[in-house]
Amino acid sequence: MSFSRFGMAVALSLLFTASLDAQATRIGYIHVQEVMAQYPPAQAAIARLEGADAGWTNELQTLVGRRDQLIAEYQQQQMNLTPEARQAREQEITTQNRVISTREGEIQNEARQLQDEVLQPVMDEITAVIEEVRVEGGYALILDANSNAILAADESLNLTQEVLNRLEEKGAVGEGR
Numbered sequence: 481m482s483f484s485r486f487g488m489a490v491a492l493s494l495l496f497t498a499s500l501d502a503q504a505t506r507i508g509y510i511h512v513q514e515v516m517a518q519y520p521p522a523q524a525a526i527a528r529l530e531g532a533d534a535g536w537t538n539e540l541q542t543l544v545g546r547r548d549q550l551i552a553e554y555q556q557q558q559m560n561l562t563p564e565a566r567q568a569r570e571q572e573i574t575t576q577n578r579v580i581s582t583r584e585g586e587i588q589n590e591a592r593q594l595q596d597e598v599l600q601p602v603m604d605e606i607t608a609v610i611e612e613v614r615v616e617g618g619y620a621l622i623l624d625a626n627s628n629a630i631l632a633a634d635e636s637l638n639l640t641q642e643v644l645n646r647l648e649e650k651g652a653v654g655e656g657r
Contacts (some may be wrong), residue, residue, distance in 0.1 A: 512624045532590075
């Protein structure tokens, strides 16, 4: 059993045994992946991230292809090269490896920044709606069904559609402005 599952199991058991009021404790769950798949702003954010990722992947493939070409040429001509020429080619390959490594780090930073810029506002909005549902519905706890923490649940506790409906209402209100 993983630590997160164990922790969730302990937390849930404490909720149910901590007091006689545990029977009145309301717990619900949502499918965050379903919300993300059906909520248009989330779809747009994901599409933008995927587009950027495709561009970065192509860029890295080009850099790796150039390095692989340098290696193939070097291996093919290695026996005919002077020691100085051999060392120059090896240095060129090493430099290309550094370029690839540096660019990979830059891309990771760019990806984090883009995710913060594009996806975080959508996640903040979804989280706010989940909190509204939790407060208005009197839920003590709302879980993410996609986290594998829920082993079995009553479908009546599934709040995914309610969250989607509220996000849709907020979107319609926002469009009317």
